Amino acid sequence: MDRRDRRDRPDRRDDEIPDRLTLHVGDEGRLFERSRPRSRPNELVVSPVELHQRNVQRRLREARLPKDAFRFEDPVGVCLRVLESAGRPTGAVDRVDRLSLIRSIFGVTAPDDSTGFALSTGAPSRDPRRVERIRTEVEALTNFHPERLSAWTDTAAELDGPIDAEADAVLDAALGIERELRDRTAEAVSETALLRRATRSITATNGSVWREAYPDIDRLTLLGLSSLSAPHTDLVNALLTATAVEIHVHFREGTGEYLRRRVPGLLAIADPGTVPFPSTEASE
Amino acid sequence: MTGADRLALSRPIDAPATTVVEMASPTRRDEARSAMAAAAALRDRGVPVRDLAVAVRDLDPYEEPLFRAALQYEVAPVFWTQLRVTRTRPYALVESVCEALAGNSVDRETLLRPLELRWSPATATGPDPRSAEWPIEPEAVHRAAELLPDGPRSPPEWVEAIESADGVDDRFRRFAEWIAAAPAPDPASVASLLGEAVEGYVDRGLSETKAADSPALLDTETDARAVVRVRTLVRQLRHKFADRLEAGTLERSWDDVADLAGVIATQRPGRREHSNARALDVFEANDVWALDVPYVIAVGLTAGEWPRPSQSVLPPEFQEAVLRGEGASGSLAPQPAWVGGRDRDQFADAIRAAGRCVVVTRHTRTPDGDDVARSPLLDHVDTRRVSEEARRRLIGADQELPPALREIVDGGSGGDRE
Numbered sequence: 001m002d003r004r005d006r007r008d009r010p011d012r013r014d015d016e017i018p019d020r021l022t023l024h025v026g027d028e029g030r031l032f033e034r035s036r037p038r039s040r041p042n043e044l045v046v047s048p049v050e051l052h053q054r055n056v057q058r059r060l061r062e063a064r065l066p067k068d069a070f071r072f073e074d075p076v077g078v079c080l081r082v083l084e085s086a087g088r089p090t091g092a093v094d095r096v097d098r099l100s101l102i103r104s105i106f107g108v109t110a111p112d113d114s115t116g117f118a119l120s121t122g123a124p125s126r127d128p129r130r131v132e133r134i135r136t137e138v139e140a141l142t143n144f145h146p147e148r149l150s151a152w153t154d155t156a157a158e159l160d161g162p163i164d165a166e167a168d169a170v171l172d173a174a175l176g177i178e179r180e181l182r183d184r185t186a187e188a189v190s191e192t193a194l195l196r197r198a199t200r201s202i203t204a205t206n207g208s209v210w211r212e213a214y215p216d217i218d219r220l221t222l223l224g225l226s227s228l229s230a231p232h233t234d235l236v237n238a239l240l241t242a243t244a245v246e247i248h249v250h251f252r253e254g255t256g257e258y259l260r261r262r263v264p265g266l267l268a269i270a271d272p273g274t275v276p277f278p279s280t281e282a283s284e
Numbered sequence: 285m286t287g288a289d290r291l292a293l294s295r296p297i298d299a300p301a302t303t304v305v306e307m308a309s310p311t312r313r314d315e316a317r318s319a320m321a322a323a324a325a326l327r328d329r330g331v332p333v334r335d336l337a338v339a340v341r342d343l344d345p346y347e348e349p350l351f352r353a354a355l356q357y358e359v360a361p362v363f364w365t366q367l368r369v370t371r372t373r374p375y376a377l378v379e380s381v382c383e384a385l386a387g388n389s390v391d392r393e394t395l396l397r398p399l400e401l402r403w404s405p406a407t408a409t410g411p412d413p414r415s416a417e418w419p420i421e422p423e424a425v426h427r428a429a430e431l432l433p434d435g436p437r438s439p440p441e442w443v444e445a446i447e448s449a450d451g452v453d454d455r456f457r458r459f460a461e462w463i464a465a466a467p468a469p470d471p472a473s474v475a476s477l478l479g480e481a482v483e484g485y486v487d488r489g490l491s492e493t494k495a496a497d498s499p500a501l502l503d504t505e506t507d508a509r510a511v512v513r514v515r516t517l518v519r520q521l522r523h524k525f526a527d528r529l530e531a532g533t534l535e536r537s538w539d540d541v542a543d544l545a546g547v548i549a550t551q552r553p554g555r556r557e558h559s560n561a562r563a564l565d566v567f568e569a570n571d572v573w574a575l576d577v578p579y580v581i582a583v584g585l586t587a588g589e590w591p592r593p594s595q596s597v598l599p600p601e602f603q604e605a606v607l608r609g610e611g612a613s614g615s616l617a618p619q620p621a622w623v624g625g626r627d628r629d630q631f632a633d634a635i636r637a638a639g640r641c642v643v644v645t646r647h648t649r650t651p652d653g654d655d656v657a658r659s660p661l662l663d664h665v666d667t668r669r670v671s672e673e674a675r676r677r678l679i680g681a682d683q684e685l686p687p688a689l690r691e692i693v694d695g696g697s698g699g700d701r702e
Contacts, residue, residue: 026636028574051364051571059576096524096548104533134597141606141616154612155605167602224573226626230617252573253636254628255620258292265614 016264018240022248023263025256030248031056031221032065041071043219048074048232052224071217075232076191079198085213086201091187092194095132098181102128105180131177138174139192143230144275149175175276182277195231199238199273207242214245221248226255228263234272241272290608293625297632297664303641305688306585306667307675308648308658314679315647316349317356319583321678322643323564324357325685326579329693333359335578338566339634341590341627346583350566357683360498360563362505364571369517369549372510373493374485377401378518381481382542385466389436392429398481399425399459402489406480418488420455428452439464469541471529475522482514520548569630572637580638582631585646587657591627598622631661641692 017023024030034043047053053072060067073081083090093101106126142148149171156167181189188194201209220239222232228249239245251259307322309315323336340346343365354361369375380397384390402419431449443460446452467473490511494504524544528534534544569590572580584590596603596619603622606613620626635642644667650656670678674686685693 049570049573051567052573055571055574059574062576097527100528100533100547104531130597133595137597137619140619143617148615151612151615155616156602158611159599159601159605163599163601166599170598226629227619227621228617233617252629253632254297254630255293255625257295258289258620258625259618261289261292262609262614262618265609266617269615 018267020240020244020246021236021263022246023260024248024250025260026250026253028056028223028250031070031223032060032063034069035060035065035067036069037066038068040216041069042216043070043221044078044214044217045070045072045221045223046075046078047072047223049224050074056223075195075222075235079195079235082198082201082209082213083194086198086205086209088197088201089187090194092191093181093185093187093189098190099128099132101181101184102131102177105177105184131173134170135174135177135181136190136192138171139178139190139231140227140229143192143196143234143273144175144178144277145230145234145269145272146274146276147269148230149276179277192231195235196273196275199231199235202235202238202242203271203273205242207239207244210239210243210245217245219246219248221250223250225249225251225259228259228266230266233263233266234269237267237269237272240267293607293620293623293628297628297661299632299635299665302635302638303688303692304635304665304667305641305643305670305686305692306662307643307645307670307686308672309645309675310647310649311651312345312647313349313353315583315645316346317353317679318675319581319643319645320350320353320357320359320361321683322581322645322685322689323354324359325678325683326689326693327359328683329685329690331579331693333564336564336581337572337575337577337579337637338564338581338583339569339572339630339637340566340583341569341592341630342584343566343568347566350583354564361566362563364565364567369510369513370546372514373401373489373507374482374510374514375517375545375549377403377481377485377489378478378514378545379542381478382538382545384463385469385477385538386542387537387539389438389441391436392432392434395442395460395463396425396429396432399428399456402485402492403459403481404484404488405458405462406484406487417455418484419492424453424455428456439466469525469536469538471522471526474525474541475518478518478521479515482511482518486511517545517548521545524548569634570626572630573633575637576639577637578640579643580634580641581643581645582634583645585644585659585662586648587659590631590659591624591661594622594624596622627661631664635665641689643689 031045045053045056047056053074057067057072060070080090106128138144138152142152152171153168156164156171158164159167178189188197198209222236225232228251236247236249239247249263250256307318309318319338323338326336327333338350338361340350343363347363347365351361351363377398380394380401381403383394384398399420400422404418428449431451433445433449437445439460443457443464446457446460466477490504490507493507497503521541521544525534525541528540528544529536534540567575569582594603600622603619606616607618607620607623609616609618620628644662646658646662648656668688670686670688674684677684678686
């Protein structure tokens with residue numbers, strides 16, 4: 001069976017995908033078909049990897065197609081614009097400062113190793129880079145959404161010991177460090193936190209901040225993904241719920257068939273962008 | 285989601301019907317030579333350089349051997365990767381200035397190091413009648429090192445020592461006075477002093493690189509990219525130094541400024557560097573997505589390199605449960621990279637990027653002489669293998685294109701896409 005047959009085969013689970021969301025595996029050529037002269041772009045082409053945007057632009061140039069219909073961005077850039085138009089703060093701690101904050105957290109609260117984040121999987125868990133890796137991995141899986149955090153503990157509970165405890169320890173470590181970081185800075189802890197802020201903003205304003213930021217955009221195309229992280233899913237979810245924008249996601253050939261089937265489950269989350277941390281200030 | 289869907293991550297890859305030519309070499313270094321020899325031989329047979337691209341899963345271990353091999357076969361490569369800014373001359377200059385300013389006294393070598401790295405006074409302060417004298421020629425710096433006294437001295441003592449040394453010209457005094465006049469580091473003085481050093485380099489140092497460069501101007505391009513990065517670094521340094529002083533985590537010392545510069549410079553930025561249209565593009569495999577070029581040379585198809593083992597901190601059993609996505613775990617975002625999904629994507633996209641032909645290369649031995657296996661990703665495609673004899677003729681003096689590749693270049697058939 002070739003690729004095209006599989007893609008077009010009716011699939012029960014595809015019915016659960018909202019009308020304004022279309023999932024593709026590869027097939028980026030469709031983007032080129034929509035190229036046409038326009039006074040203002042009406043399609044936002046979003047890819048997390050900057051060089052992917054350049055590759056698409058190079059293809060357009062080589063085919064002598066106009067770029068006028070497209071506006072190229074990465075997901076963080078999109079969220080910054082939304083937050084700016086909403087008058088919300090856009091400052092975020094970068095990785096250099098985050099690692100230094102993590103170092104200071106251990107300096108202050110953990111004078112001895114016993115209070116570090118002990119993980120049975122080994123490696124010194126007070127190494128700031130490792131701690132940051134734990135935090136970002138949990139964030140990619142859950143976006144710190146309460147429903148997903150419960151799903152995590154439920155999933156862990158079904159595993160044999162001591163793996164169940166190990167998975168829970170990773171979750172606790174990530175939440176602990178995220179909480180500590182939030183206490184130590186007035187800015188967003190990371191760019192991903194800005195993604196959540198924009199996601200909540202879109203939902204809370206019933207899409208008006210989005211329309212203000214992108215009045216001419218009626219389609220968003222998300223390109224070149226080898227995974228669909230929880231923060232990206234939740235942003236898509238908020239846009240589908242609160243705006244009229246049409247969304248196309250192009251997965252890649254090696255993982256796309258798998259990922260597209262996971263999308264309905266990932267979207268089955270209420271109030272995307274919610275976090276279980278106390279709201280310390282207006283900016284959250 | 286059912287457990288069976290999970291198998292979609294190990295299903296055969298639907299690769300387009302592009303010809304795949306496989307070339308195995310003994311070591312990584314040999315492999316890099318084979319890859320660049322193939323690029324050069326294709327070029328010499330009339331394939332324009334812009335119709336070629338090299339894709340490497342991870343450039344870190346390959347950049348240096350590929351660069352050397354490229355020089356050997358007279359190919360000008362452009363690496364689409366983050367510049368290793370700490371290895372560039374403008375960065376070294378900034379670092380050396382901090383070191384010359386650090387502490388109460390410095391030794392002769394530390395004092396003269398910025399001059400070796402082409403320190404020049406900034407022109408922003410007004411026209412300099414002696415502008416042709418900067419930067420100081422390397423021979424003069426070398427001579428001064430022999431004439432000046434050994435042992436650590438404070439900057440004012442160095443000014444005196446230079447004045448009283450026979451044969452050390454006035455330019456050295458001017459530099460030593462600049463060092464002696466430097467204020468204690470605060471955010472503003474860090475930015476202005478290091479900024480001056482960078483701009484002095486732009487005005488005078490860069491042209492030295494250009495004069496000594498090869499016709500393809502690769503060093504000049506690297507230097508120019510580095511200047512852009514170091515300017516940004518100096519700006520960041522100002523803000524971060526202010527933050528750290530306020531937080532009390534740094535001392536007001538030039539030592540700490542140098543350390544902080546190192547921390548900032550070694551963070552990999554998310555931004556990729558710029559290219560040069562006439563040179564051979566060398567990408568990391570993730571970056572060839574959506575590219576369309578006739579010939580792709582995919583490097584590193586060796587087990588353990590491509591695919592690479594996952595770096596996840598999660599227990600494998602938990603990963604597996606999330607990948608299956610049954611029940612509660614269906615709302616957790618799975619990472620296909622845990623089981624090589626990202627590598628599958630990159631492999632498939634490297635092959636898809638090629639309009640006519642893909643050359644895959646691999647090596648068969650580790651530096652310790654142990655055998656390493658062929659990448660399991662190659663099981664997804666039919667390959668035409670290049671014999672060791674043909675490979676030797678390719679890398680040798682004649683640079684003879686292996687028959688499998690010659691057919692494609694000459695015939696044009698066999699490279700049609702689906």
